[in-house]
Amino acid sequence: MSTPKITRVLISKLATLAHLSIDEDQIDRFGGQLSDILGYIDRLNRVDTEGIEAISHITGKTLEAREDISTSSFTLKQALANAKNTEKNMFEVANVFGEIE
């Protein structure tokens, strides 16, 4: 496939998907840069990958599970140590539902 056109709409959509805030100036700047990067990446289309499997672990390890025994982890204090907002030993989050129409 050829490089899709990097529109302002696409940049805004990507920013929303990735929970990033970007201003008008950044939309313009990123649009051009993303176009360059995707244009460069396009050369992968010239590589014949017919019948080739993708590797997941590049140096041969396969999934390994450990015994299902509980071990110690963080204390409550440690787990909350870096949170900006906590209440009653819980992480405080912003309202997720927003305005209900």
Add this chain to the structure above:
Amino acid sequence: MDVTKLTIKSALALLSSGETTSLELTSAYLERIEKTNPSLNAFITISKDLALEQASIADKSLKDGKKGKLLGIPLAYKDIFSVKETKMTAGAKVLDEYIPQYDATIVQKFQSEGAISLGKTNMDAWAHGSSGENSDYGPTKNPYDLDKTPGGSSSGSATAVASGMAIAATGTDTGGSIRLPAAFTGTVGLKPTYGRVSRYGIVAMGSSFDSIGHITRDVYDSAYLLELSAGFDPADATSSKEKVMPYTSHIGSSLEGKKMGIIKEFMTDGIEEGVLKNWKESVDTMKGLGCEIVELSLSHIDSAMACYYVLVPAEVSSNLARFDGIRFGNDRSFFSDEAKRRIMTGTFTLSSGYYDAYYKKASKVRSLIKKDFTDAFEKVDCIMAPVSPTVAFNLGERAQDPLAMYLSDIFVCPMNLAGVPALSVPSGTVDGLPVGVQFIAPDFCEERLYEFGSAFEKERGELNLTLKI
């Protein structure tokens, strides 16, 4: 005591003979940091009190006859390694106030051998970069020319070791981020095999690429540290159970009759004249050591950069999703441009409608690149390659052009795609600036890097470099 000349080996000897104490050694490094860091900006956090306290404890241990492979030795950690109770930023303002509640496995390993923690070194934010200029804490300078970059993303670690602010420093290499700064600063940089060293406690960039290594003053020290850092870690399921070799015992082996490969596709017009001259001299050096030089063609290596810039931003976009400002860190508005750019590139290539064309395609190309290296190693014992087409470039020169910056990694990123280990060794100077070559070995054959690297280093002799401070 001239801390700009010490190695781990020589410092251990001085401590063992009683010629110095850990307190004296550590204080000397702290003084050097105080003197040079304001100009070089190699450290984000200097752990003065902690280091002095650890040094006193180390001296008592030494007196009591306790053993420790790094007992009393001052090290620095790239600010992407968790050191318990010491601020960690990963070079990014998102983590400006983050205090890890645990040590990375590697930090635990080095500290259990008695190492002293001097502090956390500067780096491109989230390890995204090849020059240190993407740090949210200002760029690190090259100690051989303050207008030049020391390379990145382990910029602070490289400058710290080169300028005598630390005996050795840890780093991460996802697309060249140890080897490039090592080459730009005349130090030795190891990228181990992916999975050789535990990634636990290290901020993840590209989880199938991140290789945990270190920057040292010579090849011996590099082998010495790998003996301590390598090995399976139950806390990192991707870490390997392959046997850890006695790497230091491979230092000084003969290369007579060994086959050394050079990659045809790397010999491009883009290599600077001085670097090309040094490269040819380096190949001659290897011939002089008895190596048979074999020309190799790795036919998919020209696609490595493109492959890298699909897969890594995709993994980055996933790994950076955890920084939501809720459980830790500042919110996502604190991300700088490069992080946003990579997250968005990754989000795009992973998105519905594009996943097959980009991510899946690139994963298959990655398999082909891996196979190119595996096939090459049927013909040779080791591969030698340049590290960079240029020596250290000027600060600001590539910062406004992301693609130009990405292309700095053209000779180093293929090894991360293939997972193979590589060692960057200084090979000389070009107009007063360091230049390096890298040795590449098959998976889990780091001992070959040390055989070839140590022989080359000895034959190369003294480097003609002058620190600016």
